[in-house]
Amino acid sequence: MSVNDNVSPEWIETQYQIFKNNPNDLSQEWQSFFQGFELGIDNQESPVLDHKPAAVQTMIHRYRDIGHLYACVDPLTPCSLDHPQLRISEFGLEEKDLERTFATSNFILPEAPLKEIIDVLEQTYCHSLGLEFMHLPLLEERKWLQSKAEASRLRTDISRDKKLSTMKMLLQATKFESFLHRKFVGQKRFSLEGAESAIPLLDHLVEKAAELSLKHVVIGMSHRGRLNVLVNIFKKPLGNLFAEFADNAGCKVVGEGDVKYHKGYSTDRCFTDGCVHLSMASNPSHLEAVNPVVEGKCRARQDRIEGDGEQLVMPLLIHGDAAFAGQGVVAETLNLSQLAGYRTGGTLHVVINNQIGFTTLPVDARSTCYSTDIAKMLMAPIFHVHGDDPEALIQAATMAIEFRQKFHKDVVIEVICYRRYGHNEGDEPFFTQPLMYEKIRNHPLTTEIYKNQLLLEGFSEQELDAMESEIDQTLEDALTHEVCPLHEEFMKQWAHVSREFSFEPVETAIDQETLQQLSASLTTVPEGFTPHRKITSLLKKRRKAIVEGDKIDWGNGEALAMASLVHEGTSVRLSGQDSRRGTFNHRHATLYDIATAKEYTPLTDIAKQAGCRFDVFNSMLSEMAVLGFDYGYAVETPDDLTIWEAQFGDFANGAQVIIDQFIASSQAKWDRPCGITMFLPHGYEGQGPEHSSARMERYLQLCANNNMQIVNASTPAQLFHLLRRQVRTHHRCPLILFTPKALLRHPLCVSTTADLTSGHFQEILADDLSPKQCRRVILCAGKIYYDLLQQRQQGQHSDVAIVRIEQIYPLHRDLLKKILKPYKKTVEYCWVQEEIANAGAWDYLRQQLRDLIGREPRYIGRKRSASTAVGSNRLHRIEQQQILDKAFATPDED
Numbered sequence: 001m002s003v004n005d006n007v008s009p010e011w012i013e014t015q016y017q018i019f020k021n022n023p024n025d026l027s028q029e030w031q032s033f034f035q036g037f038e039l040g041i042d043n044q045e046s047p048v049l050d051h052k053p054a055a056v057q058t059m060i061h062r063y064r065d066i067g068h069l070y071a072c073v074d075p076l077t078p079c080s081l082d083h084p085q086l087r088i089s090e091f092g093l094e095e096k097d098l099e100r101t102f103a104t105s106n107f108i109l110p111e112a113p114l115k116e117i118i119d120v121l122e123q124t125y126c127h128s129l130g131l132e133f134m135h136l137p138l139l140e141e142r143k144w145l146q147s148k149a150e151a152s153r154l155r156t157d158i159s160r161d162k163k164l165s166t167m168k169m170l171l172q173a174t175k176f177e178s179f180l181h182r183k184f185v186g187q188k189r190f191s192l193e194g195a196e197s198a199i200p201l202l203d204h205l206v207e208k209a210a211e212l213s214l215k216h217v218v219i220g221m222s223h224r225g226r227l228n229v230l231v232n233i234f235k236k237p238l239g240n241l242f243a244e245f246a247d248n249a250g251c252k253v254v255g256e257g258d259v260k261y262h263k264g265y266s267t268d269r270c271f272t273d274g275c276v277h278l279s280m281a282s283n284p285s286h287l288e289a290v291n292p293v294v295e296g297k298c299r300a301r302q303d304r305i306e307g308d309g310e311q312l313v314m315p316l317l318i319h320g321d322a323a324f325a326g327q328g329v330v331a332e333t334l335n336l337s338q339l340a341g342y343r344t345g346g347t348l349h350v351v352i353n354n355q356i357g358f359t360t361l362p363v364d365a366r367s368t369c370y371s372t373d374i375a376k377m378l379m380a381p382i383f384h385v386h387g388d389d390p391e392a393l394i395q396a397a398t399m400a401i402e403f404r405q406k407f408h409k410d411v412v413i414e415v416i417c418y419r420r421y422g423h424n425e426g427d428e429p430f431f432t433q434p435l436m437y438e439k440i441r442n443h444p445l446t447t448e449i450y451k452n453q454l455l456l457e458g459f460s461e462q463e464l465d466a467m468e469s470e471i472d473q474t475l476e477d478a479l480t481h482e483v484c485p486l487h488e489e490f491m492k493q494w495a496h497v498s499r500e501f502s503f504e505p506v507e508t509a510i511d512q513e514t515l516q517q518l519s520a521s522l523t524t525v526p527e528g529f530t531p532h533r534k535i536t537s538l539l540k541k542r543r544k545a546i547v548e549g550d551k552i553d554w555g556n557g558e559a560l561a562m563a564s565l566v567h568e569g570t571s572v573r574l575s576g577q578d579s580r581r582g583t584f585n586h587r588h589a590t591l592y593d594i595a596t597a598k599e600y601t602p603l604t605d606i607a608k609q610a611g612c613r614f615d616v617f618n619s620m621l622s623e624m625a626v627l628g629f630d631y632g633y634a635v636e637t638p639d640d641l642t643i644w645e646a647q648f649g650d651f652a653n654g655a656q657v658i659i660d661q662f663i664a665s666s667q668a669k670w671d672r673p674c675g676i677t678m679f680l681p682h683g684y685e686g687q688g689p690e691h692s693s694a695r696m697e698r699y700l701q702l703c704a705n706n707n708m709q710i711v712n713a714s715t716p717a718q719l720f721h722l723l724r725r726q727v728r729t730h731h732r733c734p735l736i737l738f739t740p741k742a743l744l745r746h747p748l749c750v751s752t753t754a755d756l757t758s759g760h761f762q763e764i765l766a767d768d769l770s771p772k773q774c775r776r777v778i779l780c781a782g783k784i785y786y787d788l789l790q791q792r793q794q795g796q797h798s799d800v801a802i803v804r805i806e807q808i809y810p811l812h813r814d815l816l817k818k819i820l821k822p823y824k825k826t827v828e829y830c831w832v833q834e835e836i837a838n839a840g841a842w843d844y845l846r847q848q849l850r851d852l853i854g855r856e857p858r859y860i861g862r863k864r865s866a867s868t869a870v871g872s873n874r875l876h877r878i879e880q881q882q883i884l885d886k887a888f889a890t891p892d893e894d
Contacts, residue, residue, distance in 0.1 A: 012051060028105075052093060055091040055092050068131055069130070070083040071126050071128070071384060073129070073130050076418055098115040098118075123154070124154050130383070141381070158394065167451065169200040173192060173199035177189070179475045186425070190227075191421060195387055204398070209276050210271040211274075214311070214313070217315075218281065219279065220281045221317070223285065225318075226262075230280065233278070235269070236265055257669065258284075262285070265280045281297060284661040287320065288330050291329060292336065292625040294632060295344050295347065296631060300632070300634075310346075317349050318351075321357065322362075324349075325365060330374055332620075332624055337409070339620060341619065342620075346407070354417060354419040356419060372414050383396035396413050397413065493637075500731060503810075515560065519547075522539075522606075523540070525539070531592065542559070546560075549753040550753070552717070555744065557716025557756070559603070561720040562574075566606050566612055569611060570639065570640060571614065572607070572643070573642045575645070576643075577645075579616060579617065580617070584741055601614070624654055626644065627663075630676060631674060646681065649738065656698075659699075664707060665702075674732070675727070677723070680736065683834075686877060686880075689867045689868045693839055697841070700841065703844075709734070711735065711737050711738065711806060712737075712738040712805075714743070714786075748790075772824065774824070775827060775828065776829075777823055779857070784833060787834075788887055809844070813852060832887050834862065836862040836865045837865075839868060860886045860887050862879055
């Protein structure tokens, strides 16, 4: 590249003319440059424009911009001292200019010989730490990073004690892995070997967190290196971990348990500047799925801690390079970072770049230069660091966490290293990467490299050897005194929650006076606030229903349930796509002034008066990240009602990993209960296969040991009592609620005030018909009840009873048996559903109904199909009518 490619004489001349005429039209840097230029030519009769000062300034900019591309950060690749795009000839500079002194602008050296300027730039941007930051759009952030980097040359001044503690952390990480390799031959541990320097990095981050007055750090990571982190960062007792490897028969396991490199842990780490509570979130093998869970846990703590939550609670996510680049939930979670309902004040990301994913090389794993490029969507600074240089990592950690605390934004540290063994310790990497692993076989351990560095700096070999011997002895002692690990203390905030599910009725009614008061608060807007006329009409209708005592619809019942909870001091969080208004225009939790667009959320005012929170958020268009976030939030808040709402029920398909690996199984695997509620709009209205079924059958397949509640409530009062029961019962487990669409305004789907001021949620609703006169009993759930009810009324089928199973799991068998007992032995039992036969509740209930009634119930519904519903509204109506006709057909008509 020639000088003309950088700063052409014509361009410089144009800028100089602008300076002469309107200097304020130029940046401060160029004003300073031309001022210096004019000082130099004041005594010359014929000034000659010197382009080299501008070339130097361009060179400085280029080092900042692309220096990271030439940084020495790969332990497996020899470093090159020749940087083609940074050669001085690329800027029109020559060897003789190296001794020439140049004035600079916005640089750490205001004036210096060119060789000194280059030396600072090389040390700062092209050694063991490559800083990628020029993509940041905010000048304040760039200047902060630039000044910090150039002032320190991106090398921290580490004390003797810090160097020794760094060496000790490296040795502990290395010795721990080799000890497991020798003592537990053939067992998977997903070792950290090749990335041992991540341990001193993380230890420094935690210590620095205490210095910056952080109180909580919530960590999420996948399995690789997790055991090392638990032992050396969380200080999990070695004997406990060794007992897990030994799989002692006498050790108690709560629930089904999980492999040791998936389990969570928590502890307090104390330093001279204070204590930090560390939490490791439990995580399945779905690598990055834990990311939004950690964010949700952090947000819950931030919302409830006294003081500035974002400054006191920090999420720390540890990623693998292939997963960070390849998994969509990474981008989804990054996109949450600055959204009002989901922000956590910035996440510190550590990417352990092993330069391979299982057996796949980067060339086949991503289309970007770096594995971290996805983070540029947030304009986050990225530190690319040599994995064998722990001191460079400590410098990166210091700058990264200070940046997060100052700017409340995400920041990324990429540890470029390698994986000493295969994907697991029994895997043979030479099958697929022989050349790479020949390099790794001959590459010295990080501990050896750093030890040699310390010896050159004057440290005693005896001192370092003694440290190594002490660590060896500690490991041997822990194995000799092996103990059975006690189950981690049940989370304190969950200590009052029962582990046992019960059908005992929960008192959820509220008194008439409170109901009237809450209704008035929900339907009154501030003076001067003008909602849309249709909203004004809706509020009047809702108030009238309460005053007159009937025709309470679904939206009204839901609002009153939430209002009653926050009135009693229970916080409520509702999030999802378009949840403020509601996908089907039924909620209107937040109102908008038609003239000013000012917002008003009545439930927020009620909550503030009670000293709690009501939050309702429209989420981004994501299911996996948002549901994961809300799950994490619910894990931290057992006494709150946390709701995630799908836009349509089957959209939850996009969050199946969160449902399968966290919501359905977290208590069985990790003893982590959760009371999250999921709203899944469900019902066949002729809207095609994607807007009909919320896939109830999938949730029922996940049910066992009372791990979830699967409910298809059919009245506003049932909804009211159900939401209140979710946080008033002594037991907590996820509530999967199939909410209606057509029933939101159905004239028959209404309740009375008496239904709210008395009673409780009923798992099964009996029919009012006399059992003695019935020839058939229809069992059903949800919306189809109203279709059946209307068909029965129109056809005067007074000999067919309709029993609603509102809670499908856990099935209240005793109650159902009691309800069915009065019917004649000859009565015919039918299960009627509008879902296809291989969906809905049929396959789950079939055996249970057979056991209860002593014979096979008759199935009436749609036939089995690969698609949940037909795409034609006309065909839908035909199918729906056929179901209704069969449900009431006489024996002759059958």
